[in-house]
Amino acid sequence: TQLLEQSPQFLSIQEGENLTVYCNSSSVFSSLQWYRQEPGEGPVLLVTVVTGGEVKKLKRLTFQFGDARKDSSLHITAAQTGDTGLYLCAGFGGSNYKLTFGKGTLLTVNP
Amino acid sequence: DADVTQTPRNRITKTGKRIMLECSQTKGHDRMYWYRQDPGLGLRLIYYSFDVKDINKGEISDGYSVSRQAQAKFSLSLESAIPNQTALYFCATSDSTGSYGYTFGSGTRLTVV
Numbered sequence: 001t002q003l004l005e006q007s008p009q010f011l012s013i014q015e016g017e018n019l020t021v022y023c024n025s026s027s028v029f030s031s032l033q034w035y036r037q038e039p040g041e042g043p044v045l046l047v048t049v050v051t052g053g054e055v056k057k058l059k060r061l062t063f064q065f066g067d068a069r070k071d072s073s074l075h076i077t078a079a080q081t082g083d084t085g086l087y088l089c090a091g092f093g094g095s096n097y098k099l100t101f102g103k104g105t106l107l108t109v110n111p
Numbered sequence: 112d113a114d115v116t117q118t119p120r121n122r123i124t125k126t127g128k129r130i131m132l133e134c135s136q137t138k139g140h141d142r143m144y145w146y147r148q149d150p151g152l153g154l155r156l157i158y159y160s161f162d163v164k165d166i167n168k169g170e171i172s173d174g175y176s177v178s179r180q181a182q183a184k185f186s187l188s189l190e191s192a193i194p195n196q197t198a199l200y201f202c203a204t205s206d207s208t209g210s211y212g213y214t215f216g217s218g219t220r221l222t223v224v
Contacts, residue, residue, distance in 0.1 A: 042215030
């Protein structure tokens with residue numbers, strides 16, 4: 001069974017601060033995806049990283065895939081209240097080629 | 112219209128009742144999935160279907176059944192609802208590779224009393 005551990009589980013910060021959330025596994029994934037979920041809605045895909053060491057930027061969000069394709073991080077610069085939500089990482093791979101989700105990091109950005 | 116539509120959005124039902132949650136998609140994807148989300152437990156896969164004739168159990172399929180009526184439609188049934196099936200249920204779709212992201216519906220909040 002492939003497991004993804006996300007940390008921290010909860011994060012509450014002030015607007016303008018920087019933050020990093022982590023997604024770790026002992027398993028290798030062929031790709032890793034990050035989703036954001038807002039209350040009352042389904043998760044929405046932010047990014048997919050495929051190559052070990054890959055870095056992708058989406059405005060103030062920077063995503064990195066570990067060299068060994070076992071871990072990933074999401075860094076947010078100058079957080080805004082609109083960044084509030086549940087951030088989920090999901091690894092793709094394994095014998096059935098399905099996504100395995102972490103339990104998420106609940107981010108609250110206070111004004 | 113949303114790419115993935117789930118009905119109903121909210122439902123309260125009694126223990127022992129049969130209930131069906133419906134999902135339809137306009138993405139033209141072959142693959143469809145049903146997940147449940149519980150606080151602290153994340154998203155757990157109930158059933159998945161790689162095409163109309165291919166249906167597979169996920170990690171928590173006991174107490175649930177599914178039907179893939181067409182490429183665009185995938186329904187989830189609780190044959191005899193119990194309180195610990197109270198959860199947020201999501202349907203999702205992906206293309207045939209599955210590796211470039213899932214598209215989720217807005218979810219069904221189910222309460223079993």
